Amino acid sequence: xxxxxxxxxxxxxxxxxxxxxxxxxxxxxxxxxxxxxxxxxxxxxxxxxxxxxxxxxxxxxxxxxxxxxxxxxxxxxxxxxxxxxxxxxxxxxxxxxxxxxxxxxxxxxxxxxxxxxxxxxxxxxxxxxxxxxxxxxxxxxxxxxxxxxxxxxxxxxxxxxxxxxxxxxxxxxxxxxxxxxxxxxxxxxxxxxxxxxxxxxxxxxxxxxxxxxxxxxxxxxxxxxxxxxxxxxxxxxxxxxxxxxxxxxxxxxxxxxxxxxxxxxxxxxxxxxxxxxxxxxxxxxxxxxxxxxxxxxxxxxxxxxxxxxxxxxxxxxxxxxxxxxxxxxxxxxxxxxxxxxxxxxxxxxxxxxxxxxxxxxxxxxxxxxxxxxxxxxxxxxxxxxxxxxxxxxxxxxxxxxxxxxxxxxxxxxxxxxxxxxxxxxx
RNA sequence: GGAGAGGUGGCUGAGUGGUCGAAAGCGCGGGUUUGCUAAACCCGUGACCGGGUAACUGGUCCGCAGGUUCGAAUCCUGUCCUCUCCGCCA
Numbered sequence: 001x002x003x004x005x006x007x008x009x010x011x012x013x014x015x016x017x018x019x020x021x022x023x024x025x026x027x028x029x030x031x032x033x034x035x036x037x038x039x040x041x042x043x044x045x046x047x048x049x050x051x052x053x054x055x056x057x058x059x060x061x062x063x064x065x066x067x068x069x070x071x072x073x074x075x076x077x078x079x080x081x082x083x084x085x086x087x088x089x090x091x092x093x094x095x096x097x098x099x100x101x102x103x104x105x106x107x108x109x110x111x112x113x114x115x116x117x118x119x120x121x122x123x124x125x126x127x128x129x130x131x132x133x134x135x136x137x138x139x140x141x142x143x144x145x146x147x148x149x150x151x152x153x154x155x156x157x158x159x160x161x162x163x164x165x166x167x168x169x170x171x172x173x174x175x176x177x178x179x180x181x182x183x184x185x186x187x188x189x190x191x192x193x194x195x196x197x198x199x200x201x202x203x204x205x206x207x208x209x210x211x212x213x214x215x216x217x218x219x220x221x222x223x224x225x226x227x228x229x230x231x232x233x234x235x236x237x238x239x240x241x242x243x244x245x246x247x248x249x250x251x252x253x254x255x256x257x258x259x260x261x262x263x264x265x266x267x268x269x270x271x272x273x274x275x276x277x278x279x280x281x282x283x284x285x286x287x288x289x290x291x292x293x294x295x296x297x298x299x300x301x302x303x304x305x306x307x308x309x310x311x312x313x314x315x316x317x318x319x320x321x322x323x324x325x326x327x328x329x330x331x332x333x334x335x336x337x338x339x340x341x342x343x344x345x346x347x348x349x350x351x352x353x354x355x356x357x358x359x360x361x362x363x364x365x366x367x368x369x370x371x372x373x374x375x376x377x378x379x380x381x382x383x384x385x386x387x388x389x390x391x392x393x394x395x396x397x398x399x400x401x402x403x404x405x406x407x408x409x410x411x412x413x414x415x416x417x418x419x420x421x422x423x424x425x426x
Numbered sequence: 427g428g429a430g431a432g433g434u435g436g437c438u439g440a441g442u443g444g445u446c447g448a449a450a451g452c453g454c455g456g457g458u459u460u461g462c463u464a465a466a467c468c469c470g471u472g473a474c475c476g477g478g479u480a481a482c483u484g485g486u487c488c489g490c491a492g493g494u495u496c497g498a499a500u501c502c503u504g505u506c507c508u509c510u511c512c513g514c515c516a
Contacts, residue, residue: 078496
């Protein structure tokens with residue numbers, strides 16, 4: 001979330017930004033309430049001061065009668081303080097609700113626009129778009145023919161949107177994980193396998209909303225746990241409530257987790273096959289940085305994603321995400337969209353990775369700060385996240401781009417040693 | 427799941443109703459000594475919210491939420507977490 005003082009001092013900018021992002025948040029009401037809050041807080045503080053004075057005076061009272069009189073005074077002050085405090089709490093609760101609904105500010109260079117139509121292509125990968133001398137199949141057809149994915153079994157066991165990976169698809173999943181992790185380790189990331197569940201306050205801290213009609217999150221009944229939608233949640237929560245020495249920054253971590261998404265409200269939107277599923281595996285990058293370093297870290301994350309997909313020999317484009325499509329926490333976001341020859345009528349780009357600079361928006365909620373030697377006080381770190389590989393979507397791109405006329409599929413060179421074969425045929 | 431113990435500042439850890447925002451040590455900042463470094467010694471050093479140009483000053487915070495009390499780190503209740511032992515188990 002944004003800093004309270006920042007919102008009040010820059011109300012016009014914040015309102016403009018909300019409009020730019022299509023967020024509904026009553027900023028004017030927030031500013032009004034903040035005035036009331038300060039007034040009420042002063043009242044509470046003065047009452048507390050009097051109560052403290054009375055309490056201290058009791059030890060010095062010269063006789064029982066005076067002691068009793070002062071106690072009565074103390075009792076009365078306690079009641080008045082409690083009443084004032086409860087009014088203050090009400091105001092604070094309403095402010096908190098508004099504050100949560102206000103999205104992060106937007107990078108001045110981020111394209112302006114209401115939705116993904118306004119996303120701006122900024123780069124292409126090194127692999128050219130593939131040419132086929134036959135009509136390319138889509139990944140569903142390929143996967144079923146090659147017995148790589150069993151959608152029917154997934155639906156029987158867990159419902160629509162679930163699937164079994166089988167045979168070489170399993171090897172491809174493991175290979176993709178290893179491929180990504182190897183690069184990230186060589187780049188100095190600390191590899192982790194994170195919990196697949198997290199507490200709801202960690203979800204909220206990272207900007208995910210665990211409950212509600214439109215929620216993307218599965219929650220566990222009779223607990224305050226949810227299934228994570230990405231390891232971004234657990235990696236962000238890793239350092240919640242901690243103060244980090246500035247010289248240890250930046251911290252680069254990567255995490256493998258399963259990702260669970262309800263996809264509520266997504267019916268009919270490109271739901272075929274592996275594109276939009278309730279569960280998949282992902283290797284996620286995460287960084288905690290100094291504020292001055294986060295822009296550069298975002299570019300670095302984007303470069304790593306490009307290296308991974310260039311290395312797989314997949315064509316893609318990079319888009320700079322428009323303000324209306326940034327979501328809540330991101331200040332700036334780049335998506336990699338891989339070419340998917342079987343998508344749409346003649347192939348389309350489909351999102352395969354996404355990397356965001358969340359500046360201090362998550363860190364403030366999660367209370368992740370840093371301290372600089374020789375300086376007083378602490379400041380919030382910046383957090384960044386980026387997909388290294390989302391397995392299900394990478395599989396789509398591999399199957400569709402590496403397909404052969406006979407319906408078999410070649411294994412990308414970089415994965416051959418990890419998969420143990422060059423060609424998937426049945 | 428059962429039984430115990432515990433959660434205190436950046437860290438370790440003392441503190442069982444007022445004199446406690448909290449001993450001590452470490453760390454950190456400054457200084458003295460010093461060929462450099464190290465060591466030793468001295469002084470200082472929590473966070474957050476608010477008022478003030480500033481010196482300074484009010485309030486809150488001892489896992490979290492309630493309760494008792496004029497007054498709670500300290501007593502009571504609930505809750506979360508950690509550790510030890512037992513049970514169960516991949």
